[in-house]
Amino acid sequence: MRLDTFDGSGTPTDAADWLRKMEKVMAACRMTAEEIVLFIPHQLTGQVDVWWVGVCDAWTPARGAITWEVFLAQFRVKYYSDSFRDKMNDALNHIQQGDKTVDEYERDFSNTIRFVPSVASDEREKARKFFTGLNARYREVMGRNPPTTSITAVEEARGMEIQFQLTMLQQRRNGNSTDFEQMDILYCYAGVTEAETRLILSSAIPERVLEAQQQDRLLLDVRKRIHEGKVGDFTLDASGAVRFRGRLCVPQKSQVKEDILKEAHRTRYTVHPGENKMYQDLKKTYWWKRMKIDVAKYVASCGICQRVKAEHKSPAGKLQSLEVLMWPWDDISMDFVVHKYSR
Structure with missing residues (x-):
């Protein structure tokens, strides 16, 4: 089995991907806490290895033993800058499903939330963020009983997506979807209870x-x-x-x-x-x-x-030309100014 090393190059996302791979390896090998502390330094190369040696040399016994949690905290401070974490936090607050499928939206959500540990560690808040970013047609149905865990929210959204697709396919087979598609309206049948079904219409605009x-x-x-x-x-x-x-x-x-x-x-x-x-x-x-x-x-x-459309104005008549006079001054006209405007 080939293990990936980390040399510090790349983006914060690359660093997070490497950490995730290491966690999978350690879990598969069932390493103890002591084995993890000995294993991780062997996966560091270049400037990262130099940096970690410096951290270990500066670590005093009064601060306790060096553990995996200590390594994670130091690593994140080193390779996740404050500006990057602020950017990810802002992206999480404004993330929207848009035209993406539920799986595509869930993937983007997971890639963003791993850099916001305050939300990633709170399951209820994580579910609320995921629910808020879903399209309106999902929120309207799921809002009757909002999910309290992210896993439940993802599963409910996936189930509704399949239901939407089946309903749309059935409507197209029946020839009833043309008007809705032209009006840019999303629609589905949502089961509220076993004996109740309602038609939900929502505009995508x-x-x-x-x-x-x-x-x-x-x-x-x-x-x-x-x-x-x-x-x-x-x-x-x-x-x-x-x-x-x-x-x-x-x-x-x-x-x-x-x-x-x-x-x-x-x-x-x-x-x-x-x-x-x-x-x-x-x-x-x-x-x-x-x-x-x-x-x-x-x-x-x-x-x-x-x-x-018909013209609602009175029809215009034929053009009437002016009479041609024989002599000058045969016809005299003038305009009367009836109002005086003060400057």
Whole structure:
């Protein structure tokens, strides 16, 4: 069996991967505490070996014996910088499932949480963080009885994912999924009790807006100013999305904005509204600069509206040309100024 050595090169993730391999080897060999202390130094090379020898030389008997726990504490201080741990803690607070499957999300979650020991050692808090990052359709069903362990949370999410996929497949076979897919709606049947089943509908657009906000430079600046308390009309909701007077802020340069306009105008449940009605419908939920102008341009560019919708104005008559006069001054007209405007 070939054992990997560690020379200190690479990223903190590489260091964590090496530690994990060593823990597996020690567990498989059933090493005692004394054997572990003798085994680990043989796996260190280069500058890491020099560093550990220095730690051992500086270790005084008054501080107790050198154990595996002592090595872990010293190793993490050496190779997990404060800035890196702060970065991982911030990533854990904002981690989202997004378009990832439950297994992909669980893998990213595990790779992040191992650098946040305060959460990794608290099973209830670990389950809460995992639950918070799940998509809304999972949280809505699981929220009736939130899981208290991370293993339970992962298993429930995986079971729901399979149920969603089976429901979607059945709907497609029955030919009933077209409207939902066009409306960007996620749906599933969730069993609440043995005798009760309900249909859950949730739009994927709010989650896509949240993902787009995290890539938009202007909204990232707004988010920073919110934390500093410098903007009054902008707030953060429970999911961490930026809102303007309660309306979800949509980044200007994003595909999700075009999809919102399309959903509000072209789907079967909207039936091609005019610019005024479409604007009034959108402004209840979303906000972005020059929204009214964008809505007007989108409606004006709709070929179906131009071909189908009737003109509600009175029909124009034929052009009437002015009479050609024979002599100058035959017809005199003037304008009367009836109001005087003060400067």
